[in-house]
Amino acid sequence: MERRGIAEAGGAALVSGVLAIGALWLAVGYIDWVLVVGLALGAAIAAAANYRARTGHADTVKTEAPEVTADNFENYTPVKAGDGGTEGLDEEREASDRESE
Template identity: 90%
Template structure:
């Protein structure tokens, strides 16, 4: 995993551990360190999985997307009726008439 993913997972684990320590101290008056460490570990695992899912999805989209250049950008730009085009309007009229 890259540095950003490690930082996200570590930061989430640290924040959850600090919140758990504060909540336990205020609510119960003592700190159960096994609970705090377990909670921090679970949050770190979840944050790492979330980071991997987000970056994996972004990589998959980047490889599947067509390369848009200055020569072919009009092929990939949707034309709407407000832009002077009529794309999709004929299909809507056909749906309403049936």
């Protein structure tokens, strides 16, 4: 796993552990360390799985996406109203010319 993934998992474990300690101290008056460690490990595992899912999806999209260059970008760019596109205008002109005849 990369450094960022380790940092995310470690940060999630640290934050959840501190929150569990605070919640247990305020609610019960003592700290159950087994519960705190279990919650921290669960948060770390969930954060690591989330990181792997996000980076794996990004890699998949990167490999499957077509390469858009300066020569073919128009093929992958949808024409929106007001973009100055002329798609469909020729057919409309021909239809209106036929109707006016």
